[in-house]
Amino acid sequence: MARIYIEDLSHQVGEVINIHGWLYHKRSGGKIRFLVVRDGTGILQCVMAKGATPDEAFNSFDSLTQESSLIVTGKIRKDDRAPGGYEMELTNLQIIQIAKDYPITPKEHGVDFLMDHRHLWLRSLRQHAILRIRHQIIKSIREFFDDRSFVLLDAPIFTPAACEGTSTLFETDYFDLGKAYLTQSGQLYGEAGALALGKVYVFGPTFRAEKSKTRRHLTEFWMVEPEVAFNDLNDNMELAEEFLEYIVSSVLKQRAEELKALERNTKFLESVKKPLPRVSYDEAVEILRKKGVNFEYGTDFGGTDETIISEQFDRPVIVHRYPAKIKAFYMKRDPQNPDLALAMDVIAPEGYGEIIGGSQREDDLDTLLQRIREHNLPQSAFEWYLDLRRYGTVPHAGFGLGVERTVSWICGLDHVRETIPFPRMIYRLTP
Amino acid sequence: MARIYIEDLSHQVGEVINIHGWLYHKRSGGKIRFLVVRDGTGILQCVMAKGATPDEAFNSFDSLTQESSLIVTGKIRKDDRAPGGYEMELTNLQIIQIAKDYPITPKEHGVDFLMDHRHLWLRSLRQHAILRIRHQIIKSIREFFDDRSFVLLDAPIFTPAACEGTSTLFETDYFDLGKAYLTQSGQLYGEAGALALGKVYVFGPTFRAEKSKTRRHLTEFWMVEPEVAFNDLNDNMELAEEFLEYIVSSVLKQRAEELKALERNTKFLESVKKPLPRVSYDEAVEILRKKGVNFEYGTDFGGTDETIISEQFDRPVIVHRYPAKIKAFYMKRDPQNPDLALAMDVIAPEGYGEIIGGSQREDDLDTLLQRIREHNLPQSAFEWYLDLRRYGTVPHAGFGLGVERTVSWICGLDHVRETIPFPRMIYRLTP
Numbered sequence: 047m048a049r050i051y052i053e054d055l056s057h058q059v060g061e062v063i064n065i066h067g068w069l070y071h072k073r074s075g076g077k078i079r080f081l082v083v084r085d086g087t088g089i090l091q092c093v094m095a096k097g098a099t100p101d102e103a104f105n106s107f108d109s110l111t112q113e114s115s116l117i118v119t120g121k122i123r124k125d126d127r128a129p130g131g132y133e134m135e136l137t138n139l140q141i142i143q144i145a146k147d148y149p150i151t152p153k154e155h156g157v158d159f160l161m162d163h164r165h166l167w168l169r170s171l172r173q174h175a176i177l178r179i180r181h182q183i184i185k186s187i188r189e190f191f192d193d194r195s196f197v198l199l200d201a202p203i204f205t206p207a208a209c210e211g212t213s214t215l216f217e218t219d220y221f222d223l224g225k226a227y228l229t230q231s232g233q234l235y236g237e238a239g240a241l242a243l244g245k246v247y248v249f250g251p252t253f254r255a256e257k258s259k260t261r262r263h264l265t266e267f268w269m270v271e272p273e274v275a276f277n278d279l280n281d282n283m284e285l286a287e288e289f290l291e292y293i294v295s296s297v298l299k300q301r302a303e304e305l306k307a308l309e310r311n312t313k314f315l316e317s318v319k320k321p322l323p324r325v326s327y328d329e330a331v332e333i334l335r336k337k338g339v340n341f342e343y344g345t346d347f348g349g350t351d352e353t354i355i356s357e358q359f360d361r362p363v364i365v366h367r368y369p370a371k372i373k374a375f376y377m378k379r380d381p382q383n384p385d386l387a388l389a390m391d392v393i394a395p396e397g398y399g400e401i402i403g404g405s406q407r408e409d410d411l412d413t414l415l416q417r418i419r420e421h422n423l424p425q426s427a428f429e430w431y432l433d434l435r436r437y438g439t440v441p442h443a444g445f446g447l448g449v450e451r452t453v454s455w456i457c458g459l460d461h462v463r464e465t466i467p468f469p470r471m472i473y474r475l476t477p
Numbered sequence: 478m479a480r481i482y483i484e485d486l487s488h489q490v491g492e493v494i495n496i497h498g499w500l501y502h503k504r505s506g507g508k509i510r511f512l513v514v515r516d517g518t519g520i521l522q523c524v525m526a527k528g529a530t531p532d533e534a535f536n537s538f539d540s541l542t543q544e545s546s547l548i549v550t551g552k553i554r555k556d557d558r559a560p561g562g563y564e565m566e567l568t569n570l571q572i573i574q575i576a577k578d579y580p581i582t583p584k585e586h587g588v589d590f591l592m593d594h595r596h597l598w599l600r601s602l603r604q605h606a607i608l609r610i611r612h613q614i615i616k617s618i619r620e621f622f623d624d625r626s627f628v629l630l631d632a633p634i635f636t637p638a639a640c641e642g643t644s645t646l647f648e649t650d651y652f653d654l655g656k657a658y659l660t661q662s663g664q665l666y667g668e669a670g671a672l673a674l675g676k677v678y679v680f681g682p683t684f685r686a687e688k689s690k691t692r693r694h695l696t697e698f699w700m701v702e703p704e705v706a707f708n709d710l711n712d713n714m715e716l717a718e719e720f721l722e723y724i725v726s727s728v729l730k731q732r733a734e735e736l737k738a739l740e741r742n743t744k745f746l747e748s749v750k751k752p753l754p755r756v757s758y759d760e761a762v763e764i765l766r767k768k769g770v771n772f773e774y775g776t777d778f779g780g781t782d783e784t785i786i787s788e789q790f791d792r793p794v795i796v797h798r799y800p801a802k803i804k805a806f807y808m809k810r811d812p813q814n815p816d817l818a819l820a821m822d823v824i825a826p827e828g829y830g831e832i833i834g835g836s837q838r839e840d841d842l843d844t845l846l847q848r849i850r851e852h853n854l855p856q857s858a859f860e861w862y863l864d865l866r867r868y869g870t871v872p873h874a875g876f877g878l879g880v881e882r883t884v885s886w887i888c889g890l891d892h893v894r895e896t897i898p899f900p901r902m903i904y905r906l907t908p
Binding site: 049051053066067068069085086087113114115142143145146148149163165166168169173174177178180181184185188192195197198199200201202203204205206216217218219220221222223226228235238239240241242243244245250251253255257265266268275276430431433434436437438439440466467468469470472473475476477 | 480482484497498499500516517518544545546573574576577579580594596597599600604605608609611612615616619623626628629630631632633634635636637647648649650651652653654657659666669670671672673674675676681682684686688696697699706707861862864865867868869870871897898899900901903904906907908
């Protein structure tokens with residue numbers, strides 16, 4: 047008999063089938079016994095009735111524990127009251143293993159306990175919903191760029207130079223070549239890719255050795271970074287808003303059930319349509335001051351500032367043209383005001399903070415050389431990057447979107463730790 | 478005027494458009510000048526004729542150098558003789574930058590020189606073809622699993638314990654938690670995922686600090702690792718052959734032009750159809766001996782052995798049931814012969830060697846505990862992994878496919894270094 051998955055039951059009504067899975071929970075009432083079985087793709091209620099069900103199966107009910115592995119056989123019928131919409135009239139039950147003392151019980155557990163048992167915690171329906179939404183987000187990201195003929199450019203994880211100081215970099219010995227540093231961003235490589243292939247996206251894990259213990263920080267997180275030759279800041283903002291609309295609408299369409307399981311209020315998601323509101327840094331500072339924040343012009347926004355700014359809008363807001371001195375050396379200056387960088391951040395609603403950061407890049411060789419000197423960076427480490435300005439330089443722009451913050455926002459989670467199967471944080475390296 | 482890409486020219490015949498790009502090469506004959514422009518999506522021949530083309534554009538021909546950045550304007554016409562099938566009657570030429578002394582010229586360069594200029598080498602049509610095939614392979618891998626309801630499970634890069642010795646592991650300091658090691662495989666995490674979600678795939682970069690200088694080795698490479706609950710060795714082999722057929726046929730269909738550009742003989746690719754031939758380790762040893770190889774039973778196959786075995790078949794060959802002592806501790810033993818592991822490798826044709834390695838996993842707690850002791854592994858580091866056998870264990874199986882070796886094979890390359898944008902090898906950490 048072919049193995050059937052619970053998610054495919056709509057084709058199996060009236061058929062006698064096997065489901066391979068685990069006991070999620072059970073209950074009994076009078077002469078009826080219910081086994082709720084999960085197989086990773088859904089849950090199925092299996093019904094046993096004293097007299098109708100073979101005695102051997104019926105009598106094993108008492109021995110079954112949560113997460114015991116089993117194969118259930120029976121006829122499938124549609125039942126709108128049942129979880130998932132189908133029910134099995136159980137006729138055979140094959141127990142593979144009785145799980146003894148499964149650690150995660152329906153009672154409340156502390157976060158540390160659950161994180162220590164992350165390999166088992168992943169079996170909960172809540173974690174299934176989050177991981178399926180994560181999967182959909184990643185799929186939508188790739189679809190978006192693939193459909194627009196971007197070429198995937200996997201940037202290296204090992205990078206040679208600690209360009210912007212080593213304090214937030216993880217390092218490792220690299221044979222006879224000294225130290226290698228784990229990438230914090232594939233952007234510089236993405237720029238080389240854009241000038242070769244027109245439009246590319248880098249998508250991989252990135253690493254920050256920041257000693258941050260906030261609910262937004264992981265030491266290891268995934269980032270997608272598109273980069274497009276001949277794009278300016280305005281093109282970049284348009285790409286970002288089209289991109290966000292695509293991702294969010296894909297999740298709303300494909301993962302409605304999972305959003306419901308997470309009790310996500312989708313009001314703020316449904317409004318993610320382009321155009322997104324755009325405010326300059328100067329205008330954002332005005333917003334803060336009107337709200338009574340004593341904000342010092344020229345500094346960066348903190349988490350609370352971002353929340354206040356985002357609360358003025360019903361969808362993510364793009365903040366552009368930041369003071370150059372708080373932004374990276376490679377950002378192009380605004381020709382209208384050289385104190386400003388042609389940077390843009392997208393701030394998510396509901397206090398989820400910055401999910402996208404990007405800019406138009408400095409494309410003039412001499413200006414970029416000057417920035418490298420101003421930032422006291424070692425020019426030799428950037429010679430290859432400078433080559434991109436020596437040989438056929440063009441305007442170009444790109445941005446980075448952090449996957450885990452996006453998952454956190456779309457799922458409406460309190461903490462980024464549930465957005466990835468095995469999160470890594472300053473105090474967490476296991477399991 | 479909207480920006481048009483060369484790959485979309487079929488919709489632009491008869492239209493006057495702009496192409497943003499770089500000079501790939503140029504030539505002149507009589508009163509005609511040809512500029513071949515690349516924009517990352519293709520190349521376009523632009524024609525200028527003395528008298529017909531505005532003098533300013535025509536006269537700038539001499540100043541244009543390889544990789545100069547420019548915007549060309551003109552009417553598009555179909556011309557089957559032209560590379561790409563279209564031609565532009567150039568009416569305007571805007572030079573953005575004249576590239577001086579572009580290092581990579583049409584003459585032959587040594588590999589070290591090209592690798593030092595990898596950021597520019599990526600601009601060659603050959604590298605475009607390889608990277609587009611790489612992209613297609615990765616896209617097909619994800620499509621294959623997504624279409625079959627596998628859930629993407631991003632395994633951690635940082636792992637806590639150096640389980641199988643540290644000699645081939647990269648390590649980094651991890652705050653107050655001691656050392657973290659860069660993952661060599663996400664499999665153990667994939668197993669946790671399979672028991673939670675039924676069928677999952679891990680897909681990310683993996684790392685090996687091997688001091689190997691062969692044409693098959695990178696220190697940083699991408700691997701996809703599906704894992705399926707309730708699959709046995711046979712299911713695993715079926716999944717692997719269906720998977721390989723899917724990937725190869727997608728590339729043949731979607732990237733025929735790129736394969737042609739690489740002058741790839743596709744004979745061995747067209748035959749990649751299931752079922753793949755299957756031979757046991759014992760049968761493979763027989764093949765070697767018949768071919769005159771003095772092979773010691775019980776040892777692992779070397780590169781030359783793999784080539785000889787693969788030459789007996791017109792498509793990839795699956796070798797299964799290896800001696801347990803040369804395989805990993807987590808592999809299940811063959812109930813028919815406990816000296817054998819329920820392992821399988823897929824060996825590519827044409828000397829490309831092993832591209833897939835996998836097995837059914839040991840699912841019995843006591844047996845796995847015994848293996849851990851036999852291999853002198855620290856049990857404490859595996860407690861979470863043992864939990865998967867404590868709480869609802871089930872038969873399960875999976876495999877790993879190395880992306881770069883697959884790209885190398887499908888493209889027909891001599892060396893794995895061209896299969897990834899910025900390769901990392903024992904002697905190569907830049908650019």
